[in-house]
Amino acid sequence: MSLLQVNEVCHSYNSKKVFKWKEPSKKVLNNITFAIEEGTCLGLIGTSGAGKSTLGKVILGIQRPQQGQILFQGHDIYQADKSIQRKIRRDLQVVFQDSYSSVNPRMTAELIISEPLENYEKLTMAEQKSKVIYLLERVGLSEKDLKKYPHQFSGGQLQRINIARAIALKPKLIVLDESVSSLDMVTQSLILDLLNELKEDFGLSYLFITHDIKAAFTISDKLGVLEKGELVEFYDEKDGFFSSKHAVVKRMRESILGEHPRFRSLSTKENNV
Template structure:
């Protein structure tokens, strides 16, 4: 007898979401559809790169998956549980196993909290560690993301953007979650720092067995970390690919336009029309 196929870690099923606008005329619906019938899965230990231009609905979809923005239609199942229709105990466990790293590292933290307090917060909320155990765990997490014990008592304004994003990553992995949503988490960093953070994220994925949803407008960044690629355009998941080759051979006009925005590695080869995705 064949074994039962395990459930996907994350299942997004026919998710649709509209934002209502003010109605200036009786009977006229001015609602704007932001997400339209989106479905995909993420398996354990994998990364799905979700690429799209500014306004495509990427961050809105991220909020839906995180349980922040409830969709009007569809389901989001995490480890088989509907994140919007589960009991409180299940939702508590989901919040533990589903973490996020946002684009703006500074607005994601309390400016009055030290690095130690920022990273300790989820551990205190979900664990029962002694003060000594808590400090040791935080030090280990700091070292794992390339910082050190001497950074424990520093405040956010004392770190660079890249260093503070490392602290946000340390906080996100503190509870050893199953899935981390990375919402434009490297887009505000310079190219060198971006490369170092992407390398760190790849290492953490392997070391901790993490899964990622990597939301970005940057194709190169997505390809550096993702196992599969999805393309979002005007709230619709228009294409999904299992490899880079599939992406680069696609005839879809939106995908071709996205490809044309990629700079070649060396200036002498930059013959394509270039532009900024958002």
């Protein structure tokens, strides 16, 4: 049984009426089907407007799809009873793109990371503080950061705090929704390295939603390409992205800046065709 199974998901935004005219409903997801196995990362690549954010919300239980089914550990997340839904909320976490809007600006790092622990764990104050310190250190920060507020951190540091909060309950799956796209290249690389380490150490699975092909290739085991609400390509081996003849994928490859030899050789080859 797959950890996450997305079955034939379709979704449209409702039509709007402007004066006497009624705009047609906009289909944003069309028959999306894929699975994520335990201990793996699926990179989901798509340009702006491809439907990535909507799909992320559907998987997280935020946006109910008009058709289709989301199974997490064998349970339909929209049909499960309250006890199962609580377990799903524990085992399915998220890290969003905007690290600052993802936290309460009036809460310290300690309180931000403690939030899920207070909701799900029965720890003493000392046990909880000890665990928060461990989580801070695990993501590259330290005990001295406990009492700092969000505005006292850089974007990369605050994203580390969001990651610490996400792993606090040792979830099964983390949805990473453009989680490094707002960071500079050096910080991106460091955060991706951290995510890879945590995946191995905690046995995590990821859904890595992004428009950044290089970032997806760095962290993912498998790749999917989303275009205009459709999953146009899916690769069990991520190298399949580089041999695909699909027009959308070829355009994506052509947009890659060739710092890495893999991408340089690809660009040269395609430019000579």
